[in-house]
Amino acid sequence: MKTSINNIVKFEIVDQTLIISIFGEVTNLYANKYNLKPILSKTFENISKIKIDFSGVAKYDTFIFLLLKNIKSFAIQHQISIELTGMSVDLKNFVNYLENIKLTDKYTAPKKPNLSIRFFENAGKITIKLAIDFVSLLSLIGDIIRSSLKLLYSIRSIRWSDFPEQFTLIGVNALPISLLIVFLIGLITGYQGALQLKEFGADIFIADLISISITRELGPLMVAIIVAGRSGSAFTAEIGTMKVSEEIDALKVMGFNIVDFLVMPRLIAILLAMPMLVILADLVGVLGGLFASLTTLDLTSVAYFNRMQIALGINDVASGLIKSCIFGLVIVVIGCFRGFQVSGGAESVGRYTTSSVVTSIFNIILLDALFTLLFPIIGL
Amino acid sequence: MEPIIEVKNLSKKYGKLLVLENINFDIYRGEILCIVGGSGCGKSTLLRQIIGLESPTTGEIYVDGELYFPSNAKVQERIMKKFGVMFQLGGLLASMTLEENIELPLKTYTSLSSNEIKEIIKIKLDAVGLDGFQDYLPSEISGGMKKRAALARAMALDPEILFFDEPSSGLDPITSAALDNLIIELNKSLGTTMIIVTHDLASIYNVAHRIVMLDKSIKGVLAIGTPEEMKNSSNELIYNFFNRKFN
Numbered sequence: 001m002k003t004s005i006n007n008i009v010k011f012e013i014v015d016q017t018l019i020i021s022i023f024g025e026v027t028n029l030y031a032n033k034y035n036l037k038p039i040l041s042k043t044f045e046n047i048s049k050i051k052i053d054f055s056g057v058a059k060y061d062t063f064i065f066l067l068l069k070n071i072k073s074f075a076i077q078h079q080i081s082i083e084l085t086g087m088s089v090d091l092k093n094f095v096n097y098l099e100n101i102k103l104t105d106k107y108t109a110p111k112k113p114n115l116s117i118r119f120f121e122n123a124g125k126i127t128i129k130l131a132i133d134f135v136s137l138l139s140l141i142g143d144i145i146r147s148s149l150k151l152l153y154s155i156r157s158i159r160w161s162d163f164p165e166q167f168t169l170i171g172v173n174a175l176p177i178s179l180l181i182v183f184l185i186g187l188i189t190g191y192q193g194a195l196q197l198k199e200f201g202a203d204i205f206i207a208d209l210i211s212i213s214i215t216r217e218l219g220p221l222m223v224a225i226i227v228a229g230r231s232g233s234a235f236t237a238e239i240g241t242m243k244v245s246e247e248i249d250a251l252k253v254m255g256f257n258i259v260d261f262l263v264m265p266r267l268i269a270i271l272l273a274m275p276m277l278v279i280l281a282d283l284v285g286v287l288g289g290l291f292a293s294l295t296t297l298d299l300t301s302v303a304y305f306n307r308m309q310i311a312l313g314i315n316d317v318a319s320g321l322i323k324s325c326i327f328g329l330v331i332v333v334i335g336c337f338r339g340f341q342v343s344g345g346a347e348s349v350g351r352y353t354t355s356s357v358v359t360s361i362f363n364i365i366l367l368d369a370l371f372t373l374l375f376p377i378i379g380l
Numbered sequence: 381m382e383p384i385i386e387v388k389n390l391s392k393k394y395g396k397l398l399v400l401e402n403i404n405f406d407i408y409r410g411e412i413l414c415i416v417g418g419s420g421c422g423k424s425t426l427l428r429q430i431i432g433l434e435s436p437t438t439g440e441i442y443v444d445g446e447l448y449f450p451s452n453a454k455v456q457e458r459i460m461k462k463f464g465v466m467f468q469l470g471g472l473l474a475s476m477t478l479e480e481n482i483e484l485p486l487k488t489y490t491s492l493s494s495n496e497i498k499e500i501i502k503i504k505l506d507a508v509g510l511d512g513f514q515d516y517l518p519s520e521i522s523g524g525m526k527k528r529a530a531l532a533r534a535m536a537l538d539p540e541i542l543f544f545d546e547p548s549s550g551l552d553p554i555t556s557a558a559l560d561n562l563i564i565e566l567n568k569s570l571g572t573t574m575i576i577v578t579h580d581l582a583s584i585y586n587v588a589h590r591i592v593m594l595d596k597s598i599k600g601v602l603a604i605g606t607p608e609e610m611k612n613s614s615n616e617l618i619y620n621f622f623n624r625k626f627n
Contacts, residue, residue, distance in 0.1 A: 027538070028537065028538070029491065030491065031492045031493070063500075065503070066496050066500065069499075093569065094569070098503060101503075105558045105561075106511070107513065107525060109510075109512035109513045
């Protein structure tokens with residue numbers, strides 16, 4: 001007779017019979033204590049029967065079924081008969097149930113194609129989606145143009161009641177943060193420029209540097225990025241949520257033109273708000289530069305402003321303002337477009353909101369680069 | 381019959397708003413108990429208190445004779461492992477496949493080997509009729525299947541008590557009946573105690589052993605009884621609810 005206790009499983013060999021006694025809580029919580037490997041990995045030539053004693057089982061769950069299944073497959077492999085003793089009625093029913101689960105209403109899973117096929121499938125799907133996206137973006141732009149033309153004929157074709165709120169949200173509420181950021185940008189540019197100009201003794205040219213870079217580039221760009229982050233995301237989230245909760249469909253059914261109703265008030269608000277934001281931002285940006293030059297260079301503020309009057313032309317400020325309107329247009333079109341793309345649930349709203357901000361900022365910078373090349377040609 | 385959950389003098393306030401007042405009832409081992417009531421009567425609130433997602437303002441909850449509330453976080457965590465919950469919208473993690481969803485609790489709380497986990501996942505999915513869908517994302521299966529997958533995940537750790545929040549909401553009658561059937565089957569063969577919050581009458585008559593009816597007017601339990609008793613109640617409110625009438 002040979003006995004070994006492996007935690008809470010006991011093995012015994014009595015007259016060619018391997019007796020496995022199982023004790024305790026046979027649950028998946030303690031699965032590692034019921035390790036049958038050391039005993040089942042041996043081959044038993046002189047064993048003709050396995051007897052499993054369950055009388056010591058205090059608690060069990062699906063794990064006991066796995067345990068039993070392992071022993072059974074071992075027994076079949078070695079052509080040994082098996083006997084189960086000490087099973088409670090409940091345990092017997094439990095094992096029986098798991099052994100032959102027979103549901104009448106099973107779903108059969110359609111086979112998923114393998115990885116390489118799925119790769120091409122996805123590539124195709126993405127291409128088609130991109131093409132469809134492009135077409136629907138064009139159609140949104142077309143709708144916006146049509147609505148704008150309609151506005152020329154009848155001023156009341158769009159939802160003006162939404163306009164004040166949108167103007168406040170896009171313009172007024174963005175003012176403090178825009179001013180602060182552009183002031184700091186002016187300050188930073190001023191400091192960096194001052195260090196270089198001092199080397200050449202060209203201190204006074206700091207006024208040229210600041211005024212032109214702020215009004216032409218940094219002011220409109222920074223404001224556009226802030227508005228894209230603040231309002232572009234809000235457009236997408238708002239319209240996306242309306243789409244998810246079927247508000248857009250409800251509006252359509254009531255006969256409203258969605259572009260007139262949702263896009264146009266935002267468009268007009270942003271076209272008005274952006275130049276205003278930018279002109280104020282230009283002002284504080286120049287002041288930021290002044291602050292930097294006063295503290296680092298031998299310069300008076302009178303000299304700074306005098307020089308600025310010579311350096312800065314109306315076309316510099318105008319090109320910044322024109323740009324800001326176009327950036328505003330981009331923010332509205334992309335923000336609303338992404339909002340209309342939302343489908344399904346809340347998680348889709350989040351995804352498209354992120355994508356809206358990223359796409360608008362990317363396009364803003366791309367357009368800015370383009371304008372830098374094109375404006376000199378048309379004399380701006 | 382031995383109670384598995386005892387709710388004693390439970391009250392719940394949100395700020396000054398009293399939602400549940402002095403609730404007392406027992407849930408017996410192995411039964412299917414439906415918690416019903418009109419909209420806004422606090423069914424889901426009560427369920428959240430019993431599960432332990434929210435703490436009652438006053439009162440006690442015992443699970444298996446052990447004090448579940450009030451008690452410390454460690455005890456609650458241990459007892460909570462006896463629970464499985466199928467949420468109204470499934471609560472499946474959208475970024476994970478069904479297999480990974482069920483694997484999550486098994487991997488975290490048990491000492492099973494990865495092979496054993498795979499086998500258990502297969503058994504669980506088979507039990508809800510979804511074997512073969514291991515690699516599918518929740519977004520790739522239908523609403524009824526999502527509920528089943530949520531049930532499979534709720535059962536992953538072989539809980540003694542399963543909670544269902546509106547299992548039949550958003551399902552067509554056939555899918556809903558199939559789910560009822562599955563609930564009955566699992567209850568019969570595994571002996572799991574089931575607590576179902578619902579107001580789907582057809583489903584209640586199908587599955588319920590006992591019913592606890594809550595009502596807004598008294599912010600508490602209006603009646604407890606079998607479906608038959610409820611249907612033939614002399615109380616007008618109960619009679620109307622269970623016979624789909626209004627006066």
